[in-house]
Amino acid sequence: MRRVLIFLLLLVPLLVGRKSKSKSCKRTTFSRSTTNYxxxxxxxxxxxxxxxxDPAVRPSGRTPYNDTKGAVVVTTSLNVRSISAVxxxxxxxxxxxxxxQEWYDDRLRFFTKEDTLIQSEYRNFEFIHVARDQNLWIPDTFFQNEKNGWYHYLNQENRFLKxxxxxxxxxxRRLTLHLACSMHLSRYPMDHQNCEIxxxxxxxxxxxxxxxxxxxxxxxxxxxNGALPNFEIASFKNGSCTSKTNTGIYxxxxxxxxxxxxxxxxxxxxxxxxxxxxxxxWVSYWIDWKSTAARVPLAIVTLLTMITTSHxxxxxxPPVSYAKSIDIWVGACVVFIFFSLIEYAVVNYMGILDEHRQMRKAACNRSRLSNVIDNDNGFGESLQSLTFSPQEKKRLIRRRHKKSLELQEGEGDFESIEMTDCGPPRTAGHMEQGWTFHDTTDLVYIGQRKRVELVRWCSVLSSRGRAERIDIIARILxxxxxxxxxxxxxxxxxxDDEP
Incomplete structure (x- = not known):
């Protein structure tokens, strides 16, 4: 029993030592006429x-151009087939x-000018393929920013070693990798990203x-570029990223x-x-401010739609700590839509205030007129004592002569009565105080006419209620x-922030 244990202890190191070596080949004999000779x-x-x-030992670093030992020089290149799913x-x-990857391994030379045996007709080829079950030393290359990846095996493993x-x-070797890319999105979606492998x-x-x-x-x-839905490859360049750590320089x-x-x-x-x-x-600015059922839903629906788009x-x-350009755009659109809703709240409030004021003024005027009519003997004195505008006084005189003054009930009826001037009609030369007509070819007259139109527009604007004036200003502002x-x-x- 003791001899068996000693034999096993001696056999294990031998098996472990052979495990690291490449798999031995099966020797067969072929004739030159064989197809796969x-x-x-x-x-x-x-x-x-x-x-x-021994595939566990790296090459010595000697090449046909440099016979000194040193680091293995690995020459690399990339053939990018597609970049997708950014x-x-x-x-x-x-x-x-x-x-x-390409490198030299002096242990695998099989053709030299000094070796006549290797120059024989049996070994006059330049490249030979290495089978997948034959182990050679390969650089332990890894991708630093790789998050996930896989090799391609359809229908066979997509690789070769010569x-x-x-x-x-x-x-x-052909492979697909998910690679990390540090993106700065302050200019999104008018940005560009620099990613690396x-x-x-x-x-x-x-x-x-x-x-x-x-x-x-x-x-x-x-x-x-065909696999990129929202990007296009603008440029690329290669470089070095050699780094120094506690264990050495890599x-x-x-x-x-x-x-x-x-x-x-x-x-x-x-x-x-x-x-x-x-x-x-903004369409709500052209809708009557009294149409609450039309203006409020319009503003709310557009506001909710914009907020949903933002979400x-x-x-x-990603949730970044800085504002993106798309955030500024969406935020500005939300603010403009929200202000349209606030504008209607202000318009509605001002309109209600104007209506209440007109109702109070109409009630006060009806009370005054009733007192004047009841006190017929003191009409002159009462007319002088009451504070009426000249137009109101003229209207009272006309109605006093006709004996048919009608008190209209309702909201703001008196304010809606047109105040006309009973004075003599103005002549063509006195259409506006301080203005006279000139020839239409006169440049001074043209400038004056424009100012008259501006004044007329301002007077029309001032004749409207405050609610209507706010709507008119909002349509332009x-x-x-x-x-x-x-x-x-x-x-x-x-x-562009960068050339």
């Missing part, structure tokens, strides 16, 4: 190369690309692995991709509809204010 030749070459090969809420984007005759390895060695420092870019370093597929490379947001979508889906909602809210927009955006806001808004945000 070329493939068999390649695999036999790989078997010879992997005879004493998420502002999660601050990430999805990229599908082919990632290629060995060149001088010991150069080419490792190409950064990769480095996970365990090896620059003493062991050094990454360099191939030429060309980056290739963007011509249809890569070689790192990155690709910076600039994504410009397509603004036409937001123009058609947000800016134009919201502007129309603001215009619909729908923010549900797809609110559109002008909205146009000024648009001018300032688009002047600021349409200007």
């Amino acid at each position: 070329e493939a068999w030749r390649e695999q036999m070459t790989v078997c010879d190369l992997l005879e004493d090969y 998420s502002e809420k999660n601050m990430e984007f999805v990229a599908q690309f082919r990632f290629r 060995i060149r005759s001088d010991g150069k390895l080419i490792y190409d 950064a990769f480095a060695s996970y365990a090896y420092t620059t003493d062991d692995i050094e990454y360099v870019w191939d030429v060309p370093a980056i290739q963007i597929h011509e249809k890569a 070689s790192c490379l990155k690709v910076e991709i600039r994504l410009n947001r397509v603004f036409s979508f937001f123009l058609l889906q947000l800016y134009i509809p919201s502007s129309m909602l603001v215009g619909v809210a 729908a927009i923010n549900s797809n955006l 609110f559109p002008i204010a909205f146009l000024l806001f648009n001018f300032a808004y688009w002047s600021i945000y349409l200007e």
Whole structure:
């Protein structure tokens, strides 16, 4: 029993040591006439190369151009197939690309000018394919801003590993990654975002692995923009992101991709509809202020619609601490619609006050006229003692002569009676006090006529009630204010902040 235990203890280290080595090849014999003779030749070459090969040990760093030992130089390149699913809420984007790495492993050379045996007809090919079950040393590359990802296996694993005759390895793999992208949304949706793809060695420092870019370093597929609904790839550039940590200096490379947001979508889906909602809210200024059932629902419906639109927009955006340009636009539209509701509250309040004042004034005037008619003998004295306007006095005199003064009951009847002047008609030369007619070709007269029209418009405005005057002013003031806001808004945000 003791001998069995000792044998097992000696056997375990041997098994563990063999586990790290590459899988041995099965030796077979083929003739030259066999169809897959070329493939068999390649695999036999790989078997010879992997005879004493340990994939756990990195290459020495020697190349055909530099025979000194050092760090393994890994030449990399990216072929971006598509960039899709840019998420502002999660601050990430999805990229599908082919990632290629090339390096030299002097243990895998199978063709040199000095070795005549290797130059034989059985090994005169330049590249050979490595089977998936044959283990070689591969750089432990990882993507620093990767959040999730996967390799492609349809229908077979989308990768290949080739060995060149001088010991150069080419490792190409297709993968899809969810990559973090730090976005600044202060100019959303007229912004652009700079996202990057950064990769480095996970365990090896620059003493062991050094990454360099191939030429060309980056290739963007011509249809890569087709998968982006709201963005387009404006530019890209490669760079270095080598960092120093407590454990050493790690070689790192990155690709910076600039994504410009397509603004036409937001123009058609947000800016134009919201502007129309603001215009619909202004329709209430042309509706009679007494039509409460028409004006209040119009303002409330447009206000709720704008608030709902704001919530729908923010549900797809992260909760940031700064104001976005779309927040300013939506907030301004909400304010304009809300002010239209406040304007009607003021108009309604002023209109009710005017009606009450007219009712009190009409009642007071009816009381005065009743006293004057009852006291017929003292009509002259009473007429002189009461404080009437000249028009009211003339009207009382006419009605006194006719003996048919009628007291009309109702709200504001007396105020609605037209006050006419019984004086002689004004001649053409005295249409307005201080103004005389001139030839229409006279420039002075044209300027005077414009001022007369302005004065006439002001007099018409002053003859209206306060509620109607507020509505008339709002019809002009609110559109002008909205146009000024648009001018300032688009002047600021349409200007590109970066070249």
